[in-house]
Amino acid sequence: MFLGEKIFKAAALLGIGFMASLAQAEDCQQPLKLGWEPAAPYLYLDSQQQMHGLDYEIVAAALNEAGCSIDYLPYEAPWKRQLLWIKQGLLDLIVGASKTAEREQYAWFSLPYRHESVALFVRRGDASKYPLNALADIVQPPFGKLGIYRGSYYGEDFVKWMTVPAFSAKTFEVGADKQGLEMLLKGRIDGLILDSVSGVEFLRQEGVWGTQVERHPLPMIQTGNIHVMFSKQTTSAQLVERFNQGLLQLQRSGAYAAIIRKYAQ
Missing domain, CATH: 3.40.190.10 (Periplasmic binding protein-like II)
Structure with a gap:
């Protein structure tokens, strides 16, 4: 036919x-x-x-x-x-x-x-500095700003937390991966959320994976x-x-x- x-x-x-x-x-x-x-x-x-x-x-x-x-x-x-x-x-x-x-x-x-999941990436050596076990913990010091990608969706739990002023105040929107990485390396943000697969590949291509940036042990966020x-x-x-x-x-x-x-x- x-x-x-x-x-x-x-x-x-x-x-x-x-x-x-x-x-x-x-x-x-x-x-x-x-x-x-x-x-x-x-x-x-x-x-x-x-x-x-x-x-x-x-x-x-x-x-x-x-x-x-x-x-x-x-x-x-x-x-x-x-x-x-x-x-x-x-x-x-x-x-x-x-x-x-x-x-x-x-x-x-x-x-x-x-299916997609995202993860938290921090400067190398900083993972132990931030004892984060759940998303809610980013409101606690010494963690500063969390870089999130403008227009991205990180799952229902993240959307709910963004309605909490103390949580949303800790986030900073970036327009592109390279902008987020630059801010992370310069200390303007303390963590950056990236795709758990393509994020690692991006960091490898930038030559910073394992040398300047590491993944935080915070459980991966399942975006669906x-x-x-x-x-x-x-x-x-x-x-x-x-x-x-x-x-x-x-x-x-x-x-x-x-x-x-x-x-x-």
């Missing part, structure tokens, strides 16, 4: 009408615009400026199953700016996203394709499932459903597991 026939059949079954089926068929006439910033092993460019990464390969393969392709921006953009561009319809999709009620107002969310965000301005719910079916097909075929193994090495 051709893609157009599948789309028309799905439209009939859902009762969304002929015009909606035409809009669905037009979803992928052009490559979908992807926003990104470096976050190896999830997203990164090689020396020839070609995109790679676990997130990229999974999403590109699932979109291919749906009859779509990706055209990523030729430049990186901070996460908060990507969210704004999704809201405005200047981007079609972004990856590595947590689902929140606020974001659901302007974006569709795919099925989850991986990770999804693809699709702009409601430029994509349809039907496109997202086709993507979801493509993702499920990758899992059934073993292609999904192969990509995971590739980046787990």
Whole structure:
């Protein structure tokens, strides 16, 4: 069965009408615009400026199953700016996203394709200086400021703690990993929250992992499932459903597991 026939059949079954089926068929006439910033092993460019990464390969393969392709921006953009561009319809999709009620107002969310956790990183030798056993402990001296990434979601517990003035007053928003690292090394903040996987890779690339920066033994913060965000301005719910079916097909075929193994090495 051709893609157009599948789309028309799905439209009939859902009762969304002929015009909606035409809009669905037009979803992928052009490559979908992807926003990104470096976050190896999830997203990164090689020396020839070609995109790679676990997130990229999974999403590109699932979109291919749906009859779509990706055209990523030729430049990186901070996460908060990507969210704004999704809201405005200047981007079609972004990856590595947590689902929140606020974001659901302007974006569709795919099925989850991986799980995420974040961790606290401090200057080397400072872990024992800050006896933190839970998030709530950052309000206690001698811990000073906690660097958090602007626009990021760190899970429900973190959101609840941010409503506590004594806790939120201890946080400082940074726009990018390098800005946060610079502030940490200069002592302007005492800790920085980074992805537990890509954060370590970033610190390795910066040449500071294990020499100037270490992970604090504070238990990792589970932020939950990770999804693809699709702009409601430029994509349809039907496109997202086709993507979801493509993702499920990758899992059934073993292609999904192969990509995971590739980046787990």
